[in-house]
Amino acid sequence: MDILSGLNPPQKDAVETISGPVLILAGPGSGKTRVITHRIAYLLRVCGVKPSHIMAVTFTNKAAREMKERLEGLVSFAVKGLTLGTFHSICARILRRDGKIIGIESGFVIYDDDDQKSLLKRTLHDLNLDPKQYAPSALAAAISAAKSQLLTPNDYYQRGRSYFDEITARVYEHYQKRLQESNALDFDDLLMKTVLLFRQHPEVLEKYQSRYTHLLVDEFQDTNLVQYELIKQLGGKHRNVCVVGDPDQSIYSWRYADIRNILSFEKDFPDTKVILLEQNYRSTKTILETASKIISANQQRKPKKLWTDNAPGEPVTIVEAYNEQEEAQYVITEIEKLVGRGEYSLGDFAVMYRTNAQSRVLEETFIRYGTAYRLVAGTRFYERKEIKDIVAYLRLIQNHSDSVSLARVINVPTRGIGEQTQARLLNWAKSMNVSTYEALRTLAQGTNDSPFTPGTAKQLTAFFNVMENFTAKSREVNLTDLFDFVVESLGFKGYVFDQPEGEERWDNVMELRGVAQEHNDLPPPDGLASFLEGVTLVSDVDSLQEGGSAVTFITLHQAKGLEFPIVFILGMEDGLLPHFRTIDDPAQIEEERRLFYVGVTRAKKKVYLLRAFRRTLMGRSSITTVSRFLADVPGDKTSSASTGWHEKADFSSALYAWNRLSPLSDADLMSGQKAAPPLPSTALPDPSTSRTGLKAGDRVRHSQFGEGTVIGLKTTRDDTEATVAFADIGVKKLLLSFARLTKVA
DNA sequence: GCCTCTGGATTTTTT
DNA sequence: ATCCAGAGGC
Numbered sequence: 120m121d122i123l124s125g126l127n128p129p130q131k132d133a134v135e136t137i138s139g140p141v142l143i144l145a146g147p148g149s150g151k152t153r154v155i156t157h158r159i160a161y162l163l164r165v166c167g168v169k170p171s172h173i174m175a176v177t178f179t180n181k182a183a184r185e186m187k188e189r190l191e192g193l194v195s196f197a198v199k200g201l202t203l204g205t206f207h208s209i210c211a212r213i214l215r216r217d218g219k220i221i222g223i224e225s226g227f228v229i230y231d232d233d234d235q236k237s238l239l240k241r242t243l244h245d246l247n248l249d250p251k252q253y254a255p256s257a258l259a260a261a262i263s264a265a266k267s268q269l270l271t272p273n274d275y276y277q278r279g280r281s282y283f284d285e286i287t288a289r290v291y292e293h294y295q296k297r298l299q300e301s302n303a304l305d306f307d308d309l310l311m312k313t314v315l316l317f318r319q320h321p322e323v324l325e326k327y328q329s330r331y332t333h334l335l336v337d338e339f340q341d342t343n344l345v346q347y348e349l350i351k352q353l354g355g356k357h358r359n360v361c362v363v364g365d366p367d368q369s370i371y372s373w374r375y376a377d378i379r380n381i382l383s384f385e386k387d388f389p390d391t392k393v394i395l396l397e398q399n400y401r402s403t404k405t406i407l408e409t410a411s412k413i414i415s416a417n418q419q420r421k422p423k424k425l426w427t428d429n430a431p432g433e434p435v436t437i438v439e440a441y442n443e444q445e446e447a448q449y450v451i452t453e454i455e456k457l458v459g460r461g462e463y464s465l466g467d468f469a470v471m472y473r474t475n476a477q478s479r480v481l482e483e484t485f486i487r488y489g490t491a492y493r494l495v496a497g498t499r500f501y502e503r504k505e506i507k508d509i510v511a512y513l514r515l516i517q518n519h520s521d522s523v524s525l526a527r528v529i530n531v532p533t534r535g536i537g538e539q540t541q542a543r544l545l546n547w548a549k550s551m552n553v554s555t556y557e558a559l560r561t562l563a564q565g566t567n568d569s570p571f572t573p574g575t576a577k578q579l580t581a582f583f584n585v586m587e588n589f590t591a592k593s594r595e596v597n598l599t600d601l602f603d604f605v606v607e608s609l610g611f612k613g614y615v616f617d618q619p620e621g622e623e624r625w626d627n628v629m630e631l632r633g634v635a636q637e638h639n640d641l642p643p644p645d646g647l648a649s650f651l652e653g654v655t656l657v658s659d660v661d662s663l664q665e666g667g668s669a670v671t672f673i674t675l676h677q678a679k680g681l682e683f684p685i686v687f688i689l690g691m692e693d694g695l696l697p698h699f700r701t702i703d704d705p706a707q708i709e710e711e712r713r714l715f716y717v718g719v720t721r722a723k724k725k726v727y728l729l730r731a732f733r734r735t736l737m738g739r740s741s742i743t744t745v746s747r748f749l750a751d752v753p754g755d756k757t758s759s760a761s762t763g764w765h766e767k768a769d770f771s772s773a774l775y776a777w778n779r780l781s782p783l784s785d786a787d788l789m790s791g792q793k794a795a796p797p798l799p800s801t802a803l804p805d806p807s808t809s810r811t812g813l814k815a816g817d818r819v820r821h822s823q824f825g826e827g828t829v830i831g832l833k834t835t836r837d838d839t840e841a842t843v844a845f846a847d848i849g850v851k852k853l854l855l856s857f858a859r860l861t862k863v864a
Numbered sequence: 865g866c867c868t869c870t871g872g873a874t875t876t877t878t879t
Numbered sequence: 880a881t882c883c884a885g886a887g888g889c
Contacts, residue, residue, distance in 0.1 A: 179879080207879050232878085250884095306879055373877065474876055537865045656879070676877045698876055714877080737875070738880045 122160050122193065126153075133361075133394045134158045137166060137333065140354075140388035141361040142381070146425045147410070147720035148401025148682070151363055155335060156186055158361065159201075160193040162333055171200035174331045174353065178338040180205060180656065182680060202331070206346050207306060208656050210313040214304070215648075217323050221316050222299070226518045226648070229655040230298070230305045233502065234523045235259055238301070241526075242294045253286055261287045262294065266307035267343045267375035269314060300554065302520040310345040317352045328356035338680070339364030340378055341371040347380045351387060358388065366421070367414050370676060370714050372707075397425050401682055403432025406722050409756045414716045416751040417709045434758040435719075435726045437691075437749065441764035442733045442740075443477070447484035449729065449762050450687050454490065454670060457685070465491055469671040469683035471718045473696045476736075477689060478672050491669035495677050501654055505615055505624040506631055510654055512605055515586060516593045517647055519556040532614040535578050543570050544579065559583040585609075598635045598646035606632075675718045686722035688715070691730040691746040715748050728752065732764070819862055 123131055130150055133143050134157045145151040159175060162168040177183040183204050191198055202209060215225045230238065239255040265275050265287075272292035278284065298304065304312060317324035334354045336342065339362040342350070354360035362384060369378045385391050399407050407427050415422065440446040450470055457463045470481060470492075478494055485492045500506060508531050511524035518524075530536045547570055548558035562569050563580040571579065585608065593601050606612065606628065615624045634654075638646040671683065675696075690696055696715060701707035719726055734743050820826050 205879060309879090370877080371879095374879080476875060533866080535865070539865075674877065700876065735880090 122157055122164060126150075126157065127398055129394050129396055129398075130154050130157075133396070134161050136392055136394070137162060138359055140358055140384070140391040141394060142339075142384055142391050143361065143363040143394045143396060144381075144423070145363055145365055145396040146399060146423065147365065147368065147717075148399040148407075148427075149396035149425075150398075150400055151337075151365075151396065152182075152186065152189070152680075154396065155337060155363060156189045156193060158335065159186075159190055163198070164194055168333060169200070170198050171202075172330060172332040173335070174202040174209070174333070175335040176204070176206055176209065176337060178205065178341065178680065180208065182337065183208075205656070206342075206349065207309050208652070210309040210349070211652060211656070213313050213327070214309065214316070217320075217326075218312065218316060220320055220323065221312065223304070223312060224302050224518075224520075226302065228301070228303045228514050228518050228521050228524070228651065229309065230303050230523060231501075231655055232259070232306075233507070234303070235305050237523050237526070238297055238303075239290070239294060242290055242297055245297075246289060246293055248286065248290070253283075253290070258287060258290050262291050263307050264375060265291060266311045267345055269311060269345055269348065297522070300520060301522040302518050303523065307345075310343075310349065314345055314348050314352065317349075324352055325356075327353055332357045332359060334360045336360075336362045337364075339384075340366050340369040340381060341374075341376040342380050343375040344377055344380075347377070347383065360388065367417075367423075367713055368679065368717050368720075370679065370710060370717060372710055395423070397423065399425050399427040399429070401723050402427065402720060403429050403724060405432050405434060405756050406719065406724075406726055409435050409726070409752055410716055410719045412753045412756075413712065413719060413748065413751045416748075417712055419706070419709055433725050435728060435752065435756055436760050437752070437757050438727060438729045438760045438762065440729060440731050440762045443480045443690075443731045443735065444484065445762050445764065446689055446729050446731045447481045449760075450481070450689075450727075451484060451488050451490055453687075453727065455488075463684060465668045465670050467684040468687070469673055469678065469681070469685070469721065470687045470689060471673055471675050471678050471721070472689045473675055473698055473714070474690075475674060477695075481672055481689075485670070492672055493669040495671065495673045500627070500630070503624070503627055505628055509602075509606070509611070509628060509631060510651070512589070512609075513602075513647060514651055515556075516589045516601075516605075517644075517651060519586075519590075520554050522555055525555055529582055532609060532611070534582060536575070536582065540571070540575050540579070546570075556583075556586075559586075593647060594643055596643060597639045598641075598643075598650055599632060599639055601643075601647065602632050602635045675714045678721050679717055682721050682723060684722070684724045685727075686718065686725075687727045687729060688718045689729050690734070691728050691749055692734065692743040693746050694736075694744065695734075696746050696748065712748060712751075 123134060126134060127150075130153070133141065133154045137158070143151070143154065145154070155175070159173060162173060163170060175183075175186065177186060187198065187201070187203055190201075202212075204212075211229065214223050214227070218227070219225065236255050236259060239258055240250055243250050243253060243255065243258075261283075270278070272288055272295060275284070275288040275291055298308070317327075331353055334350065334357075336350055341364075350360060350362070364381060366378050366381055369376060372378070385393070402410070404427055407425055407429075411425055414420070438446075438449055440449050454463075454465070454468050458465060472478065472481075482492070482494065501510070508528060511521075511527040514521050514524040515528060526541065529541060544555060544558060548555045551558060551561070553561070559579055560583060562571070562576055563583045569576060588608070589601070589605055592604050596604070611628065612625060615621050615628060618624060635646075635650055638650040638653075640646075641649060673681075675688075688696075693699075693702070697708050697711035701711050728749065730745060730749075731743060733740055735741075818826060
């Protein structure tokens with residue numbers, strides 16, 4: 120049987136044990152993804168299970184997409200009807216179909232963190248609470264914590280101890296009311312409401328339980344209580360539940376993931392078969408042994424014995440740079456050296472770090488050297504204002520109750536509806552006990568009982584008519600036509616162009632149009648719905664395209680599940696890794712160590728661990744402390760390198776003391792003591808090359824615009840903008856982080 | 865009602 | 880260092 124060939128005995132076991140609960144404990148690089156895809160293929164091809172009876176849950180949409188591709192490669196036909204996605208996207212689907220019974224309209228919108236924050240602010244305002252005293256972010260965290268433990272506002276009242284708990288309970292309750300009014304759910308609601316739906320309506324649960332005869336859950340160590348509850352509910356009938364995880368890679372406890380789910384699983388499913396995948400196929404012996412040493416420093420864990428047949432390979436290189444600029448320079452120099460030898464290409468390298476802020480220096484340095492890179496996250500496309508505005512219009516079209524979107528767009532582009540008017544409108548709607556949108560309708564129908572002057576009433580009515588017009592259109596035409604209609608009716612182009620970097624913003628809008636186009640084959644209302652869902656539930660890694668000719672910059676968290684031939688881990692300093700916010704809690708330190716472990720085990724061939732002697736954080740430069748984790752890295756597996764600043768500085772110890780005492784800037788200290796940076800800053804930005812490996816003159820292809828020639832590249836704060844001349848469309852400026860430009864030979 | 869300026873906060877990780 | 884919210888001027 121070809122589905123089983125090439126698997127080792129425990130892998131084979133994991134694929135073939137399809138009845139009853141299975142817990143697969145899979146070490147890094149042990150072929151976990153392979154096992155999952157083969158298992159599904161086995162179910163389909165050998166056991167004759169229908170795709171529609173299988174649910175597979177992944178951590179990211181990207182993982183889901185890749186799994187589908189690999190699966191289809193294996194079974195060599197298109198798999199239709201399989202339920203495959205993240206917990207969030209699967210729950211959204213369930214609630215759209217069956218949420219009505221617990222008061223969720225199928226057209227609900229999903230509020231992201233930004234929307235959540237807006238709504239919380241309004242809630243605070245309603246409750247006469249000072250947002251300075253009760254930080255919306257802290258309340259959001261508390262509410263999210265509550266929801267992750269299935270606590271309703273009522274439960275919260277009963278648990279409340281401190282004054283802050285009391286406040287939180289009140290805010291939570293009111294916030295939920297506001298969400299309900301807006302027909303909106305936040306991320307945590309997607310999970311929690313699904314569990315509640317199943318609890319309150321066993322007949323609905325029964326429907327799903329019967330349908331899904333086989334359940335698979337990846338990254339089980341990072342599930343929270345609600346997700347685990349869902350697994351128990353859905354798998355409760357057939358009990359063919361297979362969960363795959365690695366406690367040593369649990370790094371999301373701050374998102375209320377709970378390792379104890381692994382222990383609970385064996386208790387809740389007493390006949391669980393446990394399968395260990397311990398052979399590593401990814402890394403060299405040196406890397407695997409180093410990683411094992413690191414993780415065995417954790418007290419709260421079960422020891423396990425990972426092994427590999429791979430060659431010993433090269434030592435782990437530990438580097439001490441002078442500061443973060445030099446740290447980045449070392450990375451580049453090393454990469455250029457290895458690429459120069461022809462052994463590796465840029466796509467083989469990943470640079471990993473604890474905090475997103477660390478990517479900045481990397482970017483600056485890579486831009487200066489003209490080395491191609493790609494940053495995961497950073498520029499979050501969907502967080503741009505012009506994008507959020509359009510999306511808010513589209514959301515409001517789908518769901519007139521969406522108060523956050525309404526508030527966002529009612530005066531965009533400016534139509535003379537200011538804060539006063541908006542506050543008055545909210546109050547008026549409240550007094551009539553209708554939604555804001557319905558209040559507008561009343562006004563438009565010509566009531567003489569409104570609190571507005573005729574002029575203001577006219578403005579509001581105009582806005583209402585615009586929305587009605589959009590809504591009518593949305594029922595008739597496909598998504599891009601609707602998109603164009605909205606954008607044109609609003610005069611959005613002119614509006615956007617009047618703002619700084621207008622052209623760039625406009626091109627972003629056009630990129631969004633390109634995304635909309637992908638939903639065009641669905642009939643009118645569905646296209647909009649599926650587009651909006653995709654827009655909210657995407658994550659940053661989802662857009663990462665592996666390989667290619669650029670170095671990957673990525674946080675340690677995002678790196679989970681990925682692999683690269685060569686990995687650099689930056690900022691091996693106490694305060695960064697482990698992060699200073701975790702340092703007084705041993706449990707959290709252990710999680711930081713797991714994070715480090717995840718980073719190291721991403722590497723196939725070689726690992727570099729870097730630290731800086733001095734580092735500037737939040738505007739303050741100070742001398743660092745070596746990460747305590749380096750003490751766990753076995754000395755016989757490492758080699759040290761230096762960027763040479765010790766030797767170049769003749770009085771390094773004096774310099775050290777001086778640094779401690781003197782408030783002089785880095786520039787003062789470094790003059791004459793350290794090699795000058797390779798290029799003066801006036802040489803940036805280099806117009807002829809970009810971090811994506813494109814240069815002026817290259818032929819490229821764009822999904823919408825067709826083929827064109829790059830005529831210029833400009834690096835902005837967090838992105839590269841390419842100016843491309845397209846044959847049919849003319850000259851366009853495109854953001855490379857988003858526009859999928861492929862080079863044509 | 866809208867725009868600009870300034871002081872204050874802010875940075876851990878994300879579906 | 881950078882971003883955001885609130886205050887004050889037009």
